[in-house]
Amino acid sequence: MTRAFLLSMALAAAPFAAMALPAVGDIVGTTPEAATAALKEKGCEVKAFEPEDGKIEAKCTDTATGKPVEVYIDPKTGAVAEVKLED
DSSP states (O other): OHHHHHHHHHHHHHHHHHTOOOOTTOBOOSSHHHHHHHHHHTTEEEEEEEEETTEEEEEEEETTTOOEEEEEEOTTTOBEEEEEEOO
16 A cells, blocks of 8 residues: 555656756856756756856756756846646
């Protein structure tokens, strides 16, 4: 019975793990090291950083789904300005 309960709890929590991506307004930091660590905690594995339109674009992989994610960071505040999920 305990095993069935634990399995059902794990399955119920799985969708929430997939939603653990960074959100607009989250502070991830202004350095590559800080942003990489903060994004990893949010479920994004950073592959590269690129400057784009006055922001820093973090090219990431969603660790829950394996899909690409682009996270745009304000370089002055370290706040997430936009998140784009790629197909």
